[in-house]
Amino acid sequence: MAQIIGKIIRISGPVIEADNMRGAKMNDVVHVGKERLIGEIIRLNQDVATMQVYEDTTGLKPGEIVESTQEPLSVELGPGLITSIYDGIQRPLPAIREHTGAFIARGVQAFSLDRKKKWLFTPEAQKGDAVVGGDVIGEVPETSHIQHKIMVPPLLTGIIASIASEGKYTIEEEIATITTNNGPVKITMMQRWPVRKARPFIEKYDPTVPLITGQRIIDTFFPIAKGGTAAIPGGFGTGKTVMLHQLAKWSDAKIVVYVGCGERGNEMTDVLREFPMLEDPRTGEPLINRTVLIANTSNMPVAARDASVYTGITIAEYYRDMGYDVALMADSTSRWAEAMREISGRLEEMPGEEGYPAYLASRLAEFYERAGRVKLLGSKHREGSVSVMGAVSPPGGDFSEPVAQNTLRIVKVFWALDADLADKRHFPSINWLKSYSLYLEEVGKWWEQQVGKDWLNLINRAMALLQKESELQEIVKLVGPDALPPRERVLLESARMIREHYLQQSAFHEVDTYCPGKKQYEMLRLMLKFSEKILEAAEKHAHIDKILALPSREVLARMGKMANDEFEQRFHQIEDDLEKELDALIKEKIA
Amino acid sequence: MKNTDIEYTTVTEIAGPLMVVESITDVAYNEIVKIRTSSGEERTGQVIEVFENKAIVQVFEGTRGLDTKHTSARFIGETMKLGVSKEIIGRVFDGMGNPLDHIPSIISEDRRDINGKPINPYAREYPQEFIQTGISTIDGLNTLVRGQKLPIFSGSGLPHNELAAQIARQAKVRGNEEKFAVVFCAMGITAEEANLFIKDFENTGSLERTVMFLNLADDPTVERIILPRMALTCAEYLAFDLDMHVLVILTDMTNYAEALREIAAAREEVPGRRGYPGYMYTDLSMIYERAGRIQQKKGSITQIPMLTMPDDDITHPIPDLTGYITEGQIVLDRGLHKKNIYPPIAVLPCLSRLMDRGIGKDRTREDHADVANQLYAAYAEGRDLRDLVAIVGEDALSERDQQFLKFADQFEQRFVAQSSHENRSIEQTLSIAWELLSALPDSELKKIDEKYIKKYHLKIKEKKTI
Ligand SMILES: Nc1ncnc2c1ncn2[C@@H]1O[C@H](COP(=O)(O)OP(=O)(O)O)[C@@H](O)[C@H]1O
Numbered sequence A: 001m002a003q004i005i006g007k008i009i010r011i012s013g014p015v016i017e018a019d020n021m022r023g024a025k026m027n028d029v030v031h032v033g034k035e036r037l038i039g040e041i042i043r044l045n046q047d048v049a050t051m052q053v054y055e056d057t058t059g060l061k062p063g064e065i066v067e068s069t070q071e072p073l074s075v076e077l078g079p080g081l082i083t084s085i086y087d088g089i090q091r092p093l094p095a096i097r098e099h100t101g102a103f104i105a106r107g108v109q110a111f112s113l114d115r116k117k118k119w120l121f122t123p124e125a126q127k128g129d130a131v132v133g134g135d136v137i138g139e140v141p142e143t144s145h146i147q148h149k150i151m152v153p154p155l156l157t158g159i160i161a162s163i164a165s166e167g168k169y170t171i172e173e174e175i176a177t178i179t180t181n182n183g184p185v186k187i188t189m190m191q192r193w194p195v196r197k198a199r200p201f202i203e204k205y206d207p208t209v210p211l212i213t214g215q216r217i218i219d220t221f222f223p224i225a226k227g228g229t230a231a232i233p234g235g236f237g238t239g240k241t242v243m244l245h246q247l248a249k250w251s252d253a254k255i256v257v258y259v260g261c262g263e264r265g266n267e268m269t270d271v272l273r274e275f276p277m278l279e280d281p282r283t284g285e286p287l288i289n290r291t292v293l294i295a296n297t298s299n300m301p302v303a304a305r306d307a308s309v310y311t312g313i314t315i316a317e318y319y320r321d322m323g324y325d326v327a328l329m330a331d332s333t334s335r336w337a338e339a340m341r342e343i344s345g346r347l348e349e350m351p352g353e354e355g356y357p358a359y360l361a362s363r364l365a366e367f368y369e370r371a372g373r374v375k376l377l378g379s380k381h382r383e384g385s386v387s388v389m390g391a392v393s394p395p396g397g398d399f400s401e402p403v404a405q406n407t408l409r410i411v412k413v414f415w416a417l418d419a420d421l422a423d424k425r426h427f428p429s430i431n432w433l434k435s436y437s438l439y440l441e442e443v444g445k446w447w448e449q450q451v452g453k454d455w456l457n458l459i460n461r462a463m464a465l466l467q468k469e470s471e472l473q474e475i476v477k478l479v480g481p482d483a484l485p486p487r488e489r490v491l492l493e494s495a496r497m498i499r500e501h502y503l504q505q506s507a508f509h510e511v512d513t514y515c516p517g518k519k520q521y522e523m524l525r526l527m528l529k530f531s532e533k534i535l536e537a538a539e540k541h542a543h544i545d546k547i548l549a550l551p552s553r554e555v556l557a558r559m560g561k562m563a564n565d566e567f568e569q570r571f572h573q574i575e576d577d578l579e580k581e582l583d584a585l586i587k588e589k590i591a
Numbered sequence B: 001m002k003n004t005d006i007e008y009t010t011v012t013e014i015a016g017p018l019m020v021v022e023s024i025t026d027v028a029y030n031e032i033v034k035i036r037t038s039s040g041e042e043r044t045g046q047v048i049e050v051f052e053n054k055a056i057v058q059v060f061e062g063t064r065g066l067d068t069k070h071t072s073a074r075f076i077g078e079t080m081k082l083g084v085s086k087e088i089i090g091r092v093f094d095g096m097g098n099p100l101d102h103i104p105s106i107i108s109e110d111r112r113d114i115n116g117k118p119i120n121p122y123a124r125e126y127p128q129e130f131i132q133t134g135i136s137t138i139d140g141l142n143t144l145v146r147g148q149k150l151p152i153f154s155g156s157g158l159p160h161n162e163l164a165a166q167i168a169r170q171a172k173v174r175g176n177e178e179k180f181a182v183v184f185c186a187m188g189i190t191a192e193e194a195n196l197f198i199k200d201f202e203n204t205g206s207l208e209r210t211v212m213f214l215n216l217a218d219d220p221t222v223e224r225i226i227l228p229r230m231a232l233t234c235a236e237y238l239a240f241d242l243d244m245h246v247l248v249i250l251t252d253m254t255n256y257a258e259a260l261r262e263i264a265a266a267r268e269e270v271p272g273r274r275g276y277p278g279y280m281y282t283d284l285s286m287i288y289e290r291a292g293r294i295q296q297k298k299g300s301i302t303q304i305p306m307l308t309m310p311d312d313d314i315t316h317p318i319p320d321l322t323g324y325i326t327e328g329q330i331v332l333d334r335g336l337h338k339k340n341i342y343p344p345i346a347v348l349p350c351l352s353r354l355m356d357r358g359i360g361k362d363r364t365r366e367d368h369a370d371v372a373n374q375l376y377a378a379y380a381e382g383r384d385l386r387d388l389v390a391i392v393g394e395d396a397l398s399e400r401d402q403q404f405l406k407f408a409d410q411f412e413q414r415f416v417a418q419s420s421h422e423n424r425s426i427e428q429t430l431s432i433a434w435e436l437l438s439a440l441p442d443s444e445l446k447k448i449d450e451k452y453i454k455k456y457h458l459k460i461k462e463k464k465t466i
């Protein structure tokens, strides 16, 4: 291939132009200047290429050279991804630290995956097997509980001419040869894939199984399905990051990819510090052993924000292709959109709404479209899923802006954060009247089969109570609570119970932080039973103050923080006590 | 001839704070330019966009008096730097980093690029060391920790300067005598306001541990773009070379943002929200993210940026983008100020994101988190009732609700209010909290673990001792 070497003619922040670039292709990676900074071609006009540079351009001069690698921006995929923390273009932050110390300098070249490490490979195919892209030909124990499947790269078909025997190999060593129509192809444990292109699959299915998150308001009222999409918009301090961290910790996904896009450095440090110490409640293994981190913090180069999102989703698809359920969190997609806006502004493109480029909506849609539960490539029937959860940071907390609006048109779950709730320290501050999940009915069937057959009924009753509360509160605002009839005051108390002790859940309490599905079901059932009983008591003229003073009311309030095994043993007792107390109260009135 | 010796007299265009120099060669992006006016005055500028033979230069001292005929420009071959050495402590500099205190320039050990470099998240140490400020609403409810960036959102005429000075005066990490320094960075504030700080530093004897960077109200606005960068370069040197714990006060970030807007307008960029540039978030983060701690380094940078919210509007882009980057915010409120409550901290919209990991057993006290949550919840409820009472009257409230109403008043009078010289220990703060909470029915204290209620609740404690 002929070299393509051009010369810089303009530098404007992260955007540069070079001429003499004829032959270069859109989205190819370039090396810029003496320090060989990494950039990507984003516009071509005759001989002139415009590039976004993923590193600080200070000190670059017109006249310096630009060399095209003639390859699109790609990631390395193979064993060693898990537990890694990468920058937006998949350079490992530990390696950068080794090169340049505590502060990130530019021009660092580092492999994404360790070239020297040897992994234990066990073949799962034999010489002579006919294989197609996606077929698993071997396995590597990547971490204590993740088996990394070594797959035939997509788009390849042939016969295995040779395959390595069980043993330790590096990711560059040949582990198989496949004879194809175009001759033999060497297979290693590493693949490369261009980040802006979705990895192929055969067919998309409707998501039906819930991604259990251990967060009551989500699992119960606004669930996300495995392979689904959700957005969590909210002003600053309303709880986006804490919620995404909670989801990264407690979701029952096999693999978690967490993309910190244009947010705080300390938040990534927090994950790095905490995840090795936290245990996955299902496997007992450290959470970090299923997690890949991508960090392009707000003070890191803007152009790499765009790349970070694509890097993350490509890695997620790769693990999906192994047949796993993968969950990806992106905090925050608004910073990615702003990066698009900044680059677009420097390109002097025609601005759309609020200065965002006209292609904002299609880029967001393409990204969320890469989520899904799919039938995987390969000769055997296998499924995998990628669920995507994105934070949105609307200016002034106003959801009518373009990023929030365009996102809501695509995603199936909307967790609406509410600044008033956050101010009152009602956490998670997800507004239960504004949020929705289009998966509720579908995953409800799963709950009814697996957990409790009246699940959807419980949810509907609880939601009706909360709706009723909000109507009553409008009246209270006019006449005061004392003016309400006893029946309605009791309703308010029931709703308050659900609001304060079911919807609210502390991320920082060692027990409350994760609520198992069974516990959610029993808690909700008990609270609704209580609600029913006190309503009956009120109708039989029991005094509201007596109802409020019932000891079980306090016990119910503390269920969330009660140790899970203790709860498991006690909930029947709690139910009995509650019934006894209320029956006594009702009898007393009737007598 | 080296390029750095060439005096270009090819200025072709001047607009707002920008000028265009043509027929240039070998000029780098972000390079510094020395400009000489026709009267011989020297100014400084920076290349913000460069073409093959043309550079766009932003002039820090402004373009007044520049012309396209006699003005000359020399490109110095490097970016903006600040000379640092141990002698920097105790000194005062202007917006360009020149000494203002009539002592000769420092002999620098090193010259550092003022734009700094991002801290590798993998090298950060998570901040969790409690700083006691002696102010109950901060220590009790929005705890500050070493390495945090915690801004004060204020409004014009509110006592944010007094509050910042009080924090600077009282802040300490208990049980430790460590090297500390203050970096004070004034952007566009009045001489009077600056003097308030200087006097205070003088009175408490911390002046010799303070480095000041001053750009006052009548100084050139564009300098405000580089001033916080110089201040933070200095802070990084003190913290990570000299192992000091540095408190950086940046005031007023609103003036900084205005300067940013001015340049964007001159470049005829597509404006973002309310005329501020779309990249303001990124730009501000380059300042705020320079707070923090680094593994294996002893020092730290704690930032208290201050800003006045235009029109007291917290959704204005300046407080909004700041809040999206900083690790919480302390919000001042005009209503409380009118009620004569100092510090007029509006507790509900305040936040310290690093609080949860900085408090509790061995850090402050075991009951701290629960107490803070309960205070918040009770005060929020009391405040809601206050609104309700305004419509339906107090009689329409139940006895329980009346207790919450009273709680809200007491909370403002006794917990929030304190004098500007009152330095409360965290124990004092928590004991005021328990006094207030003990007036509520104890079945309402559901945010507090029963074991702490038994231990700290005034009435329940008494009952036990009888
Ligand atoms: N589930 C939760 N439990 C307890 N506190 C929470 C919870 N969610 C949010 N918070 C509080 O709110 C603060 C801000 O949350 P964060 O997720 O950082 O907001 P955002 O990312 O929306 O700006 C946190 O520092 C924490 O104090």
Ligand SMILES: [Mg+2]
Pocket (backbone or CB within 6 Å): A240, A241, A242, A263, A331
């Ligand atoms: Mg956040």
